[in-house]
Amino acid sequence: MPELRKDPLSLRWVIIATERAKRPSDFRPEPEAKSGGFCPFCAGNEDKTPPEIAAYRERGSERNGAGWRVRVVPNKFPALQIEGSLNKKADGIYDWMQGVGAHEVIIESPQHVTSYAGLPEPAVQEIFWMYRDRLLDLKRDRRLKYGMLFKNVGLSAGASLEHTHSQLIVTPIVPRTVNFKISSCREYYRYHDRCLVCDMVQQELAQRSRVVMETEEMVAFEPYAPRFPFETWVMPKAHASHFENMQRKGIEELARTMKEVLLRLQKALNDPPYNYMVYTAPFDAQEMEEYHWHIEIIPRLTRVAGFEWGTGFYINPVPPESAAAYLRETAV
């Protein structure tokens, strides 16, 4: 069973994956890139993954057989395990609990494509419907506190398989990054009586210099203080705290926006490695006046070194205004 341990200085939780513990000799400076060869996520190889948790399927097709369009399976090497109780305890001055949670993989297409940006819009919409379904299902478990949907693309962004997929890790604690965002939002709200992110959206739409694209309900822009070159955020224009409460029109526009933003990034940066993270509200939160869900896309073009690790300051050689202009001009 994995363990959860808290560092009292940084308030950071760490998952110690004792069962897949490695020896020092297991670490090689750069793992080999894998491309081609056998892919367990392709249609026809359904028996090479753990049994499916959910899928959108053709009528009459069978669970764990072909005929699916989006398919969710447990991660074969899960960071957290769904069975068991937390058994929270002190370990001297430290804090400990069992590694209870969920770790799922959302396989976004039965075809071996490396990005969903090239798929038709209805196929992309189904990916976001599935994100929503999985959050709504898992948040019924009262042991669990937060669901982080994320995507790793490219070896240096941490992807081990190239077939287009996302992951969902659900933790029994609200992660500190999310807590920090919520606390900034609360402080702003207390002072201004307005949502911080709504104010950011207003300023971006008025200034326009950092906007990449917009639809009626969604906007994509380069944030004012991006950690990374071409970091791009996507969010609803109107206030909404929970990703999983989105309705049909929101999902349609989000799919269109994400597809176009990823196409622009892929084109402009020659298929860069990237991650994205979906920041929804914690599981036990009701609709929140002060928090606003959003997606952060981070192309991994620069290396993070001691200064960034040490301070949380980032050095970014591309002003977001230049990045936005470049992305807008990229032909797609």
Added chain:
Amino acid sequence: MPELRKDPLSLRWVIIATERAKRPSDFRPEPEAKSGGFCPFCAGNEDKTPPEIAAYRERGSERNGAGWRVRVVPNKFPALQIEGSLNKKADGIYDWMQGVGAHEVIIESPQHVTSYAGLPEPAVQEIFWMYRDRLLDLKRDRRLKYGMLFKNVGLSAGASLEHTHSQLIVTPIVPRTVNFKISSCREYYRYHDRCLVCDMVQQELAQRSRVVMETEEMVAFEPYAPRFPFETWVMPKAHASHFENMQRKGIEELARTMKEVLLRLQKALNDPPYNYMVYTAPFDAQEMEEYHWHIEIIPRLTRVAGFEWGTGFYINPVPPESAAAYLRETAV
């Protein structure tokens, strides 16, 4: 002039290095490894760096000439610039200031070696004396608030030159990572009336399972909740908030400890890429009862992906107790 911009959601400051702004085409997925060839840090090439700020030199040798043992120069591509005033201002709802600060390189040896762990102890002591000198000098500048000493070794840890060196970036704001640590320490102190880090040291020395080595004054251990495999922390056993207030015996023992810990890491992990960061107190703080300086060494063996970026949670496949046992058993 670089700009400092604050992200209001994460409270993270970002340095937008507008003067070395890059075009998208400047980003290549993996820069080439450089080894061999011309090295501007080697003795004899003093005119290939900006003019020196400080050096420990043989009697009679000349500034910017040969005869130095440790030499400090401005970074050729500084993230921050020492001239100018901050000109703090609002940019709509955002916060902005000029990129005033310092960015120095500490060249740790005139010989082309890639690690100081192989140097004699007196040479290593001089590196730490120089760290101390530079902090003491720069903290007299009232515009500046914090000095982060750090080291990048290996391409994937962000080093662009292999000749052994450290860097010092001094910022006009206390970085959020440091603020978070101080605030955890304060909260602990308020409750327990004891320093959190002193309590960690006591528990580690009593349990011993995570201790790598100790001297009379210093201890090196794997933290209870390490982000990374073989993450190792080094600190004084007795309470001390300011690195730069260390005395002779402390520096001697720190040099011996760092030399041996780095040798063990290099041997155990086959010369891994790594970073280390020196966490001293903020410049304007007097001796603090609740904060305790420390060094964090992070070998870069695993990749950081969307989950870690998104949550601040880390997944570590090596329990710190196993890592410590392995490092203790490594013959050096």
